[in-house]
Amino acid sequence: MNTFQQTITLAGRIGVEQAKTYVYLPFEMPGDATRLDIEFEYSHRIGSSPLLEGGNTIDLGIFDARGIDFLNAGFRGWTGSERLTFFISETDATPGYLAGALIPGRWHLLLGLYKIAPEGCEYTVVITISSQPGHQSTEPIPGPVPEFATAPVLPREGGWLRGELHCHTYHSDGDGDPVSLVRMARERGLDFLAITDHNTISCQRELAQLYAPDILLIRGVEVTTFKGHFNVWGVGDWIDFRVLRAQDMTAAIRFAVERGAVTTCNHPKPFGPPWEYPEVEGYHCIEVWNGPWYEMNQSALDFWTERLAQGKRIVAIGGSDYHRRSQLLQDPPRALGTPTVWVYVPETADAAAILNAIRRGHVSLSDEPEGPFLDLRAETDTMAMAGDTMRPSPSGRLTVRAECHRGAGFVLQLFDHRKKLFEQALTQPQTTVRAALDVRESMFVRAELRDPADNVRALTNPIYLDFAPSALIDKAVSQHYNNHAGR
Numbered sequence: 001m002n003t004f005q006q007t008i009t010l011a012g013r014i015g016v017e018q019a020k021t022y023v024y025l026p027f028e029m030p031g032d033a034t035r036l037d038i039e040f041e042y043s044h045r046i047g048s049s050p051l052l053e054g055g056n057t058i059d060l061g062i063f064d065a066r067g068i069d070f071l072n073a074g075f076r077g078w079t080g081s082e083r084l085t086f087f088i089s090e091t092d093a094t095p096g097y098l099a100g101a102l103i104p105g106r107w108h109l110l111l112g113l114y115k116i117a118p119e120g121c122e123y124t125v126v127i128t129i130s131s132q133p134g135h136q137s138t139e140p141i142p143g144p145v146p147e148f149a150t151a152p153v154l155p156r157e158g159g160w161l162r163g164e165l166h167c168h169t170y171h172s173d174g175d176g177d178p179v180s181l182v183r184m185a186r187e188r189g190l191d192f193l194a195i196t197d198h199n200t201i202s203c204q205r206e207l208a209q210l211y212a213p214d215i216l217l218i219r220g221v222e223v224t225t226f227k228g229h230f231n232v233w234g235v236g237d238w239i240d241f242r243v244l245r246a247q248d249m250t251a252a253i254r255f256a257v258e259r260g261a262v263t264t265c266n267h268p269k270p271f272g273p274p275w276e277y278p279e280v281e282g283y284h285c286i287e288v289w290n291g292p293w294y295e296m297n298q299s300a301l302d303f304w305t306e307r308l309a310q311g312k313r314i315v316a317i318g319g320s321d322y323h324r325r326s327q328l329l330q331d332p333p334r335a336l337g338t339p340t341v342w343v344y345v346p347e348t349a350d351a352a353a354i355l356n357a358i359r360r361g362h363v364s365l366s367d368e369p370e371g372p373f374l375d376l377r378a379e380t381d382t383m384a385m386a387g388d389t390m391r392p393s394p395s396g397r398l399t400v401r402a403e404c405h406r407g408a409g410f411v412l413q414l415f416d417h418r419k420k421l422f423e424q425a426l427t428q429p430q431t432t433v434r435a436a437l438d439v440r441e442s443m444f445v446r447a448e449l450r451d452p453a454d455n456v457r458a459l460t461n462p463i464y465l466d467f468a469p470s471a472l473i474d475k476a477v478s479q480h481y482n483n484h485a486g487r
């Protein structure tokens with residue numbers, strides 16, 4: 001069959017005042033198209049790191065003839081500023097892009113103007129469309145990615161599973177393929193893994209083809225806007241990233257939550273890149289620990305504890321944000337599981353059980369898969385754990401028990417919403433510390449393990465305390481205790 005090629009060249013200029021907005025370049029897709037090729041060029045290109053300034057960084061994406069409406073667009077791929085060329089055919093595509101029917105009608109190339117230099121930016125796009133006269137596609141239009149067919153993970157002793165929930169492949173700006181990341185996660189001894197490429201679900205489509213018998217794979221994406229990133233776990237939908245205002249951010253998070261996702265505000269710290277929507281809420285978790293602790297994670301921890309002190313119950317979570325092999329040579333290295341997320345799932349676990357445990361705050365963080373680990377409990381008949389709400393006795397005396405694994409040389413610290421309540425240096429690898437606390441003024445108790453340089457090596461979510469006398473609370477608490485019976 002003869003193949004014909006049509007080439008469209010678009011050129012333009014972008015002014016510095018357009019920075020941090022989106023530009024759409026429309027073109028027509030004919031009915032008999034079989035392949036689309038894009039070549040993009042622009043002036044004074046610099047890297048996407050928030051530390052680099054003075055040049056241009058432009059993200060590239062594309063929408064098909066289903067349109068460009070916010071939250072409901074015909075998403076066909078995104079690679080940020082990583083690539084200047086890509087293709088989409090009916091059966092194959094550049095990583096980051098979605099193969100499938102080339103729906104006839106008006107398509108839009110998306111330019112995300114992340115950084116524009118003071119002198120502006122000149123760009124050229126060459127669009128090449130291959131077609132075969134009379135061709136009609138029988139390939140599907142890409143939709144949400146179905147749940148992965150991975151084997152359930154058996155419970156471990158103590159009921160805690162460990163995993164990684166934030167990392168990247170070459171489907172966005174990483175250098176690894178999905179299969180090699182799954183292998184690395186297994187080698188690190190992790191039980192579950194979510195790969196969260198920026199703004200695209202193409203990695204999830206590839207993982208859906210894979211059967212991983214000995215690690216639990218969870219669907220994920222990192223929604224990456226100009227002023228903040230959030231992770232979405234447990235759904236296969238594409239989530240819109242074209243957020244220009246706080247209300248767009250709220251709407252995008254709500255869109256994910258309504259579909260059943262667990263969401264997290266990512267790396268709210270300088271150069272995170274930072275989270276610039278402090279007023280936006282609606283996410284379940286805050287990533288208080290992104291990569292090695294010394295990389296300014298104290299700011300993210302402070303962002304979380306400020307919200308806890310306001311009475312918000314948001315789950316502390318962590319992730320390595322691993323991108324590329326060179327990060328393994330850093331000192332300390334940024335590998336999968338740095339930090340490790342421990343989730344309490346005492347029964348046989350699937351992705352839904354992991355995500356439910358995260359929603360409940362049954363989460364403890366550690367600097368490595370084999371690093372120190374804390375299990376914090378309130379010594380009551382229900383043994384309330386991190387994430388639970390419990391009612392202390394009216395006297396306000398509460399004994400908490402911290403099981404500290406691999407903690408020798410570190411200091412256990414217990415905090416409420418205002419201050420440090422307790423501190424003890426650990427000398428043995430395995431220690432169970434009992435602390436009798438006065439919690440009359442406390443909203444919660446949470447634990448940290450710090451090393452002599454004051455780096456966090458492990459931390460827990462809070463055990464929330466509820467002194468409210470209402471009958472409604474009584475009912476909620478007894479219901480809660482019933483749910484925990486038999487632990």
Ligand SMILES: [Zn+2]
Nearest residue numbers: 222229266273
């Ligand atoms: Zn990020």
Ligand SMILES: [Zn+2]
Nearest residue numbers: 166168222321
């Ligand atoms: Zn990331």
